[in-house]
Amino acid sequence: MSKLRVGLLFGGRSGEHEVSISSARAIALALSAEENANKYEILPFYIQKDGRWLAGDVPQQVLTSGKVPQLPENETPSANSLLSTTKNNLTRWQFPSQVGEVDVWFPILHGPNGEDGTIQGLLSLMQVPFVGSGVLGSALGMDKIAMKMAFAQAGLAQVKxxxxxxxxxxxxxxxxxxxxxxxxxxxxxxxxxxxxxxxxxxxxxxxxxxxxxxxxxxxxxxxxxxxxxxxGVIAREVECAVLGNDQPQASVVGEISFESDFYDYETKYTEGLADLLIPAQLPDSVTRQIQDMALQAFAAVDAAGLARVDFFYVEATGEILINEINTFPGFTATSMYPQMWAKSGITFAELVDRLIQLALERHSTPLG
Missing domain, CATH: 3.30.1490.20 (ATP-grasp fold, A domain)
Known part of the structure; x- marks a missing residue:
């Protein structure tokens, strides 16, 4: 039986380019693990910060080194690169030929142009399965205003x-x-x-x-x-991971603690500035309510595959307020999403496998 060719799509034009590379490296390692190596073949595609797609040697080098490559701006395109032509001062791109070889996409792109519905629309037009939410779920999950409107419609409590x-x-x-x-x-x-x-x-x-x-x-x-x-609210910051399509599951609940003024970019991605406690030390009734609200939020935005849902737990009053949903959270071995599933009994390699299978399942469903 031939291996399934997984198009690992990473990099991108957002400010989370480097985070995407870290996530892609972890996923590539998981796809190469013993339990997955006989099932999947990795076809890496790297999107540069200028939007050019690269296939072949360069993406593999990025996965190996974890570093953004220094490519000359006037580099002559090869058969493995996203070729460009200029007409009327507009740059027009052509995709690498390897795009047509992909059986299922794993678009590990964070932020704008990655988890906002844009790349999902492109992959949908290709009519090839892809991991994660579709256009609607991704767009709602990215736009904080539209997201909050969906949460309000679902009756989920939020901050003012x-x-x-x-x-x-x-x-x-x-x-x-x-x-x-x-x-x-x-x-x-x-x-x-x-x-x-x-x-x-x-x-x-x-x-x-x-x-x-x-x-x-x-x-x-x-x-x-x-x-x-x-x-602002004085509360504990807790998170719950969701996995699935039409019948999703919720993970154990995790908690984030930090000394900085709030959970900013530096605190998120600088080792040692934040502590993750999994599972969070919460009353059973609070944990169950958070898990239930996470599943409601997942359905409210029409998410699919995976999501991490963030909450405020106001211990003084017992209130649980939903903060936001992230439809493609960080996916390194130390990221909150895979760690919560690891504590729930699903290894990193198994998690990656399940996400690919969920993508195939959703694609096979009419109007999926």
């Missing part, structure tokens, strides 16, 4: 929030102070200012004063045309 647009912040200086007045009256301080469509805490700021609020809103507007401001 206010939504804004770049036009409101930048277009009329007379309106801006009124917007800040509304935020202060509705949410108070501290509060968090976030671009609606960036992952891994990029562009997020915790603010405690009018001056900090104005600066943070201006900064967030430079990242995205849609901005959300959320009320």
């Amino acid at each position: 929030y206010v939504t804004l647009t770049r036009a409101q912040i930048w277009s009329n200086p007379c309106i801006f102070p009124k917007l800040c007045d509304e935020i202060e009256a509705t949410l108070g301080y501290p509060c968090f200012v976030k671009p609606a469509n960036l992952g891994s805490s990029v562009g997020i700021a915790k603010v405690r004063s009018r001056q900090e609020l104005e600066t943070a809103l201006d900064n967030a507007a430079s990242y995205d045309r849609r901005i959300i401001v959320e009320a």
Whole structure:
């Protein structure tokens, strides 16, 4: 029986390019593990930061070294690269020929252009199975405003929030102070200012004063045309992993603790700045409620395959507030998502295998 050819797609144009490489290396190792080596053949595809797709030697070198390759800008394209042609000052890309050899895609791309529905739309047009949510689930999971609307429709408790647009912040200086007045009256301080469509805490700021609020809103507007401001809350930060399609399962619950002001990009990806406790020390009833809410959130955005759902547990009142869903979380051996499944009895190699099988299952379902 021939091996299934897995198109491992990584890199990308987002600020999480390096994180994607780390995740891809871990997945490649899992696909090469004894239990998977006879089932799968890896076809690596690396997307450079300028958007060019590469196949063949370069992606394999990136997987081996874990480093972003230094390729000359005027490099002559080869048969293994995403060829470019220029017409009317527009660059047009052609995919590497190996794209047509892929049986199932594993798009381990984080952030914009990776987990926001764009690459999922492309892969859907290819009519080849791929791991993870489709266009709708990915788009809802990426856009914090649309996500919160879906959660509200599902009856999931959340922190208070206010939504804004770049036009409101930048277009009329007379309106801006009124917007800040509304935020202060509705949410108070501290509060968090976030671009609606960036992952891994990029562009997020915790603010405690009018001056900090104005600066943070201006900064967030430079990242995205849609901005959300959320009320701060004194709570434990807990997470739950979900695996499956129409009948998903929830993992044990994990907890994150850290000394920094909030769980920002540096804290997430710098070793030693955050502690992960799996399973979290919670009452059984709270754990069950978090798991149930994670499954509800998964269904609310029409997610598939995998997701990590983040919550605030307000210990003083017993409230559980959903924070967000991540439809393609970090996937290194030390990332929260695979660790929660490891503590639930599913090894990393088995987890990767299950995700591929779920992709095949979903693709075989009509209108899947």
